Amino acid sequence: MRTLLVTLEYPPFNGGVAEYYFNLYKHWPDNNFFVLAGSTKVEREDESRVVRKKLIIPIFSWLISFFHVFQTIRKNKIEHVVIGQVLPIGTVVFFLSYLMGFEYSIVMHGMDYEFAKRKKRKRILAYNIIKKAKHIFLGNSYLQALLIADLPSQSDKILVVNPGVSTDIEQINDAIDKEKGHDDFKLFFIGRLVKRKGVDKVIEALGLIDQKKFPDLKYQIAGTGPDEEYFKSLTNDSRIEFLGRISDNEKWKYMKEADVFITCSRNIDGDFEGFGIVYIEANLAGTPVIATNSGGVSDAVENNLSGLLLENDKPFEIKEAIMKLYNNRGLAKDLGEKGKKRVYEKFLWNEQVKKIFNRINQ
Structure with a gap:
């Protein structure tokens, strides 16, 4: 079936949704x-089936979006559309589906759905878009529970498809020039430095571990x-090092060298971790995680x-988990070894994508 994804988030846009x-x-x-992406900048090599247009602009934005989506569907003889954002992309596809007679699916990850619910008008519109969808693909089971609580009649249409990894293991190994075996016990984090990621809680937890007794941590x-x-500003502990922005090769090197990958995320005003692909990447490198x-x-x-999956982000509990592995x-x-095996069994991208492909083409 000729399928079109319409999305505002697509590389070179950064983030898990774009990936x-x-x-x-x-x-x-x-x-x-095919992909209709809301960006005109080309970043990837194989873009033969990617159309890039500015879908959201200050003047006549809805008319422009309608035109680009309509034209792309007609030109490529699209039979099924996948909505990348329930709002605003979903609105355009929703109305065009009546005009052009195609079916559509919707993909949601967490924050997109939560933000759509905050205002009554948007919530009503989002619910109508979701109800008309042929299939609903969700990036995590937490969102599945939220959606079923709000719209129980839609439960049969839902399929949870977690993000995956698609990495050439030899290429990863080429990027890694040092195995574990160092004297220090290394905790590692990579991500956007925002409070939701819980870096402050880990810093507090490390403060509970005597620096003189455990200088190697x-x-x-x-x-x-x-x-x-x-x-x-939270610490002057010499055991804590801020690396700044690092390259992808450096990321894999630090992942492999680390004894533990740690991210103690929390929900702040409805902003929550949709999945956390870095946990899977750490496991792929053979590194256990604390989350x-x-x-x-x-x-x-x-x-x-x-x-180790903790039920709260209290510094004492984080400290106990760190020391348990230390x-x-x-x-x-x-x-780490079991986590790596689990990645191969559950989180390879080609297998994840087949789940969506098979549901749409059944």
Whole structure:
């Protein structure tokens, strides 16, 4: 079936949602998948089935969006449309589906749905868009529970498809020039430096661990963001190192060298972790994780299998989890190995994309 994804988020746009949609395109089993992306900048090499247009502009934005979506559907003989954002893209596709007679599916990840519900007018519109969808694909089971609570009649249309990884293992290994075996016990984090990621809670937890007794316990923090200076102001602990922005090759190197990957995310005003692909990447590198059970994280981290999943982000609980793995390196290694096996069994992109492909083409 000739299928079109319409999305505002697509590379070079950064973030997990953009990568999710890029991987739909990259791993779609046939050549009948097209993308209409809300960007005019070309970043990837194979874009033969990607159309880039400015879908949201200050003047006549709705008319422009309607025109571009309509034209792309007609030109490429599209039979099915996948909505990348319930609002505003969903509005355009919703009305065009009546005009042009096609069916559509919708993909949601968490914040897109939560923000759509905040105002009554938008909530009513979003609910109508969702109800008319042929299929509903969700990035995590946490969102599934939210949606079923709001719209129980839609439960049969829902399929949870977590993000995946599609990485050439040899290429990863080429990027890694050092195995575990160093003297220090290294905790590692990479991500956007915002409070929701819980870096402050890990810093507090490290403050509960005597620096003189445990000088070999290191915490390396990679990334930038609006709360970077705030995090730095919380500590003068020499065991904590802010790495700033690092390359993809460096990311894999730090992932592999780390004894534990740690991110204690939390829900702040409805802003929650949709999944956390970095947990899967850490496991792929053979590194166990410590995480908090927030948002869709429980899909990514299985407690006592791929890491330790904490029920809250209290610094004492985080400290206890860190010390549990610090004092039992064999357990840490075992969790890393089991986590890596779990990635291959559950989170390869080509298998994840097949789930969506098969549902649409059934």
